[in-house]
Amino acid sequence: MTANQATILGMVFVFLVALSLFLGLRFEACRWMLVFTPVFLVLRMAMNALDGMLAREYQTGSVAGELCNEALDVIGDTICYGVLLFVPQLPDMPVFIFIVLIWMAEYFGVLGKSLPGGVRRHETFFGGKPDRAIWIGAFALLCYIFPGFIEYGGIYISIVCCFVLMTSLVRIKKTLKVAEGKKYESYTWIGR
Numbered sequence: 694m695t696a697n698q699a700t701i702l703g704m705v706f707v708f709l710v711a712l713s714l715f716l717g718l719r720f721e722a723c724r725w726m727l728v729f730t731p732v733f734l735v736l737r738m739a740m741n742a743l744d745g746m747l748a749r750e751y752q753t754g755s756v757a758g759e760l761c762n763e764a765l766d767v768i769g770d771t772i773c774y775g776v777l778l779f780v781p782q783l784p785d786m787p788v789f790i791f792i793v794l795i796w797m798a799e800y801f802g803v804l805g806k807s808l809p810g811g812v813r814r815h816e817t818f819f820g821g822k823p824d825r826a827i828w829i830g831a832f833a834l835l836c837y838i839f840p841g842f843i844e845y846g847g848i849y850i851s852i853v854c855c856f857v858l859m860t861s862l863v864r865i866k867k868t869l870k871v872a873e874g875k876k877y878e879s880y881t882w883i884g885r
């Protein structure tokens with residue numbers, strides 16, 4: 694398997710997560726599909742880890758590959774969890790905030806790489822990408838086992854939002870700490 698094949702498979706699992714989550718929550722006859730949501734989430738995470746490992750192992754990593762990987766991470770999460778906006782039993786605002794906070798956490802993670810001490814920040818406070826997969830996978834299973842649990846979905850997602858926000862704050866703090874005492878220069882496309 695190549696890194697690109699793992700990336701493509703990861704995107705296939707993104708759509709399978711979205712499909713199982715949406716159909717399972719939206720239509721009573723398809724509720725059984727919620728059982729597969731955690732499975733697809735785990736497979737998505739595995740492919741996401743594998744593509745980077747393969748790229749490093751076979752030295753096929755590139756700037757384009759890294760850009761694609763980071764973009765697909767946030768786009769993939771948006772597709773996976775954005776379908777919750779189309780589930781009438783769930784309030785839109787917590788889901789919308791959840792998606793915005795995901796983008797924010799990933800942005801601060803990537804931003805760490807371009808600042809002094811440059812490293813991609815993966816620290817988490819139960820709100821990183823694998824954590825979000827666990828939270829949403831658990832939500833799918835709870836809604837499968839206890840169909841009435843969806844009524845608490847807004848509260849559940851709001852709690853997860855707190856963890857994702859804390860993850861952003863942890864990443865900001867770590868980035869600032871690593872940059873302490875190091876020279877910083879700001880550049881734009883027109884120069885300094």
